[in-house]
Amino acid sequence: MNEIPYKILLSESEIPRAWYNLRADMKNKPAPLMNPATHRPMTAEELAPVFCEELIAQELDDTTPYIEIPDEILGYYKMYRPSPLMRAYRLEEALQTPAKIYYKFEGNNTSGSHKLNSAIAQAYYAKKQGLKGVTTETGAGQWGTALSMACSYFDLDCKVYMVKVSYEQKPFRREVMRTYGAAVTPSPSEDTAVGRKILAEHPGTTGSLGCAISEAVEVSTSNPGYRYVLGSVLNQVLLHQSIIGLETKAALDKYGIRPDILIGCAGGGSNLGGLISPFMGEKLRGEADYRIIAVEPASCPSFTRGRFAYDFCDTGMICPLAKMYTLGAGFIPAPNHAGGLRFHGMSPTLSQLYHDGLMEARAVPQNAVFEAAEQFARIEGILPAPESSHAIRVAIDEAVRCRETGEAKTIVFGLTGTGYFDMTAFEKFHAGLLDDSIPTDADLQIGFDQLPKVE
Numbered sequence: 436m437n438e439i440p441y442k443i444l445l446s447e448s449e450i451p452r453a454w455y456n457l458r459a460d461m462k463n464k465p466a467p468l469m470n471p472a473t474h475r476p477m478t479a480e481e482l483a484p485v486f487c488e489e490l491i492a493q494e495l496d497d498t499t500p501y502i503e504i505p506d507e508i509l510g511y512y513k514m515y516r517p518s519p520l521m522r523a524y525r526l527e528e529a530l531q532t533p534a535k536i537y538y539k540f541e542g543n544n545t546s547g548s549h550k551l552n553s554a555i556a557q558a559y560y561a562k563k564q565g566l567k568g569v570t571t572e573t574g575a576g577q578w579g580t581a582l583s584m585a586c587s588y589f590d591l592d593c594k595v596y597m598v599k600v601s602y603e604q605k606p607f608r609r610e611v612m613r614t615y616g617a618a619v620t621p622s623p624s625e626d627t628a629v630g631r632k633i634l635a636e637h638p639g640t641t642g643s644l645g646c647a648i649s650e651a652v653e654v655s656t657s658n659p660g661y662r663y664v665l666g667s668v669l670n671q672v673l674l675h676q677s678i679i680g681l682e683t684k685a686a687l688d689k690y691g692i693r694p695d696i697l698i699g700c701a702g703g704g705s706n707l708g709g710l711i712s713p714f715m716g717e718k719l720r721g722e723a724d725y726r727i728i729a730v731e732p733a734s735c736p737s738f739t740r741g742r743f744a745y746d747f748c749d750t751g752m753i754c755p756l757a758k759m760y761t762l763g764a765g766f767i768p769a770p771n772h773a774g775g776l777r778f779h780g781m782s783p784t785l786s787q788l789y790h791d792g793l794m795e796a797r798a799v800p801q802n803a804v805f806e807a808a809e810q811f812a813r814i815e816g817i818l819p820a821p822e823s824s825h826a827i828r829v830a831i832d833e834a835v836r837c838r839e840t841g842e843a844k845t846i847v848f849g850l851t852g853t854g855y856f857d858m859t860a861f862e863k864f865h866a867g868l869l870d871d872s873i874p875t876d877a878d879l880q881i882g883f884d885q886l887p888k889v890e
């Protein structure tokens with residue numbers, strides 16, 4: 436048996452040619468998006484003013500297991516994929532663990548994260564439909580950057596509503612987006628009715644993802660030739676991100692490696708949903724079993740402390756309702772929270788899988804996350820994004836547990852991106868300014884009380 440290399444690389448021709456649609460193998464399908472007015476499932480016609488046609492078809496398709504990746508998308512994927520699956524030999528040695536640790540590194544493109552996998556697909560379908568452009572929100576800025584890149588590939592106009600606090604704290608992210616031709620507006624803004632309403636109700640607000648989503652949706656529906664695109668949460672995004680898991684599985688299969696534990700950070704759930712998809716598929720079909728762990732911030736604990744309920748994806752309450760683990764559409768993590776993953780809800784697909792006991796979730800405090808980030812950077816060399824570092828934290832914890840029990844488990848985690856634009860967060864960590872305050876039950880109850888009454 437060959438020794439396992441540091442980097443398991445597939446060749447270009449080994450990039451999967453179809454995305455895997457996990458929903459096809461789920462007995463309990465994720466609940467459909469619901470029309471907030473009629474409380475009936477959203478139809479393709481109702482979604483058409485907001486989303487691109489083919490993406491709606493993908494969103495609503497719960498039955499087709501494999502969806503072919505168009506050649507043009509595959510061509511763009513080949514510019515930065517396959518991404519490497521790394522064996523963390525040095526981390527294993529540093530932790531003195533018998534565990535074998537692997538990570539799938541998605542940070543090797545200018546956007547610095549996995550989000551480009553879906554951005555390229557969404558821009559392609561928008562162009563194919565003959566649209567002029569797309570609108571979106573971005574928080575930390577990775578999604579906006581990825582979408583700006585994809586829109587420049589396909590010559591589409593790109594309007595990004597960026598959460599105001601990030602717009603101000605991350606001027607470099609903003610300029611990267613402008614370099615790729617996007618128009619970037621801090622949210623809430625005076626440009627939209629919903630922005631003006633939120634500003635009137637909460638003067639001085641620094642914004643939230645939910646608020647930026649409302650603005651981006653409003654702009655798409657009021658400008659002919661525009662549609663709204665979203666970088667996480669939706670079924671279609673998990674579908675596009677299945678490329679991460681399919682490549683991971685192909686790389687592991689080359690060496691006959693079977694993981695015991697799969698770990699990913701969870702904001703809206705897209706990288707984790709993508710990483711686990713082929714493995715979860717085997718689990719659903721009864722062919723194999725894996726432990727799957729979603730890691731979220733203790734200050735934004737949608738899986739571990741949220742409600743499984745229909746809720747709005749946006750603050751302005753203009754989007755369809757999604758059934759998901761949620762903290763309520765008005766939830767905003769404490770101002771001191773620096774680690775990303777701030778969305779109040781979670782992918783409906785992952786929410787259903789979690790509800791059915793097919794995966795676990797763990798919430799981690801932010802200082803422990805940044806400690807793991809720094810330890811990882813010093814040992815493995817890659818400067819991880821704070822989001823990704825949630826997964827690193829739990830991978831290290833599991834590897835340390837293996838040291839204690841003597842079990843040589845195989846751990847695979849998703850290293851979703853790099854942290855170069857997050858140095859303000861690292862600066863606060865180094866200065867000892869991050870606190871681990873987590874919301875009280877009473878804090879969370881405020882969000883739960885505002886959940887829409889359906890069912």
Ligand SMILES: *Cc1c(COP(=O)(O)O)cnc(C)c1O
Pocket residue numbers: 547548549550577578666667668700701702703704705706707776820822823851852853
């Ligand atoms: C956006 C982002 C995440 C979280 O989003 P998911 O949809 O949960 O994957 C994680 N890591 C990085 C680097 C990101 O940019």
